[in-house]
Amino acid sequence: MHTLDLVMRQDQDYFPIPIEIASLLPDQLNHRRVSEGVEVVVFSEDNDRYFIARDICPHMGAPLAQARLCRKTGTLQCRWHGYIYDSGTGEMKENPNDKLFTKIKTAFQSYNPLSTPKYRIKRLSYEAAEGKIFVRRGAANET
Numbered sequence: 534m535h536t537l538d539l540v541m542r543q544d545q546d547y548f549p550i551p552i553e554i555a556s557l558l559p560d561q562l563n564h565r566r567v568s569e570g571v572e573v574v575v576f577s578e579d580n581d582r583y584f585i586a587r588d589i590c591p592h593m594g595a596p597l598a599q600a601r602l603c604r605k606t607g608t609l610q611c612r613w614h615g616y617i618y619d620s621g622t623g624e625m626k627e628n629p630n631d632k633l634f635t636k637i638k639t640a641f642q643s644y645n646p647l648s649t650p651k652y653r654i655k656r657l658s659y660e661a662a663e664g665k666i667f668v669r670r671g672a673a674n675e676t
């Protein structure tokens with residue numbers, strides 16, 4: 534798709550401020566504003582693919598820009614409560630607090646470990662053209 538086509542569609546489908554690909558630091562979470570009041574985190578998965586999500590942890594809204602990205606384990610860990618997310622799918626892999634509180638919770642008959650909330654970072658889809666990433670409004674992994 535040509536940039537002009539994207540520009541013409543930005544108001545409806547894309548956030549108005551594109552991300553300059555050359556400005557992205559490799560192997561790091563990059564923090565960018567794509568619209569007034571809309572900030573995202575972005576990192577390169579490989580040369581042509583990017584993980585992009587709103588700068589909001591789905592648990593309690595911490596800035597994901599402060600999360601820890603680990604390439605080795607393929608995870609993003611939020612700094613506020615330590616939730617660990619898959620850096621590919623965005624699904625929560627682990628809540629470290631479960632280990633701490635399981636003994637306390639199991640004292641209650643109502644405790645069901647399978648009924649704990651399942652948080653997920655929603656990836657945003659995008660189009661890349663002419664050195665820029667145009668981020669779409671709406672999540673790519675909504676099902």
Ligand code: FES
Nearest residue numbers: 590592593611614
């Ligand atoms: S706000 Fe991110 S883990 Fe709680």
